[in-house]
Every structure is written in C-alpha cells, then in structure tokens.
Amino acid sequence: MSVIFRTVERPSDPRVENSPKKYFPQLITLGQSVDLAFIAQKMQDRSSLSIGDIKSTMQNFVEKLKEQLLEGKTVNIAGLGVFMLAAKSKGEEKADDITAKSVESVRICFQANRELKITKVATRAGERLDLVSLDDYLKGKVTIGDGSDKPSGGGSVGDENDNPLG
Template sequence: MVQLTTIQRPNPKNRDAAKKFYAQVIASGTVDLERLAYLVSNQSSVNEGDCYAVILSLVHNIIDELKQGKIVKIDRLGSFQIAVNAKGVDSAKNVNPSVIKSVRINFRPDKKLQNKLNINTIDFSIK
C-alpha cells in the first residue's frame, strides 16, 4: 500500500493566487542493493552473493557506458542518459566544458514497466 499525505502549495506562476492542496507520496522505506540481491536469489536458483556481484557489475558498467556518452537501455527497466546543467554564455564559441555546473542521470522507464505501475495496480491510502 502506498501512503499519501496532503500538502499545500502555491502556484509558481502566480504567487498571489490561492494555494491548492495536493496528494504527495510518503516513502515507506528504502530498498538497497543487498536486499534486491536477497530477493532475486530467493526467486531463482542463483545464490545471494552471485546476485549481488552481478548487480554491482551492472551498475559499474552502466556508469562506464554513460561516461562514454551512450544511452544505456535495459529492456523492461528503462533508459539512463547523462544530462548537464550549464551556465549560459553569450556566444556559441564560448560553450565549452568549463560552463558545465553539474551532471545528473536522467532515467526514462520502459513502457512495460510504466504500464505495470499505474493507478489501477497500486492501493493508496491517506495518512
């Protein structure tokens, strides 16, 4: 069950407009790599240590491929891609790596994953 709370937010385009109330998800905890390895090992014939090693290797290789500028697509999970926040400059010839302020990873879920996680497949409750 996914717990929801109610929050009040202003309109970012018009701070003078009346605030509205929105539902927001309350995280019920965190699942780490060890837990995922344990779950996978209990659903297969592979032991927990091997699952952990494979997942760690996958993460390492995703990072390496992203550093090469590639989009990493994992079927049924989604795609990872590097994105940057950069300072604006006055001329195209002034665009260079020094204008980059930060790097992030964008994730786009696979359509199959997105379809399996929808409003009809989740039980919600208000806390």
C-alpha cells in the same frame, strides 16, 4: 499494492510569485529504503543463483552502466528503462560562449520503460496501485500489505509533480 499519501498546500505554480495556493497529494514512503542485499535476497527466492552471485552481478552491472555513460552512450535496459547523462548550466546569451566550462554539473537521468511504469489502473492484481490517505491509515481504517508497515521517520516524501529525471 498500496501507497500512502498526505495532503499538502503549496503554490499552484511555484515559478509565479503570489500564485494561488492549491492542495496536492504527496506520496509517502514507508520504512527505510532497501539496499542491494535486500533486493538480492528477494531475487534469490525466485532464482537458482546464490545471493553472492546476484550481488556480484548487480555490482558489475552498475560499474558497466557508469562506464558506458562516461563514454557518452545512453543505456537502454529492456523492461527497465533508459539511463542517460544530462548537463546543468546557467546558459549563455550567445552559442559561441558555450564551452566545457559552461557545464556546472552532470547527473544521471532515468526514464522508465512502459513495462516498469506504475499506473493506477493495472490488469494484474499484484501490479495494481491503491492510494490511501495518511489520515485513513493512521485512524486504522485501512491496512497496508500484511499490516506490519508503519510510517517511519526514515522514509522519504515525493509527489506527482516530482520530475523522475531528477
């Protein structure tokens, strides 16, 4: 599997004013994001279930996942990861000043289990991550997959410093 990156310049520590600039790899997503129907189709190829059964099961999973999170539980799915809620607030000087109103927003966080984590070194060829520079890709020096993937304005960009917990 290949993932394309581009090189970007930004402050080495964005929290420090006038910190020296460095160059970082920034991962690029090719094409549009996939949806539930696409994933269901891919799963149906390896299952005796119908696409409708798979979609229904996945939709029910999402409903029940949210339900459990709203009950204050974490949800640990073996082979996938742990889902949990996290609160955002400005903080207070004294502990006694913290109330439910201190919470500005709540988000769902996800921490991948070891089985799902992606590394640059893998024992199985299908799980190996190859990083390819955008310049080499655009110059035709390398191809991705079957060669049908092309950079698209519909993709998204992330980098190694992005926090997976949001």
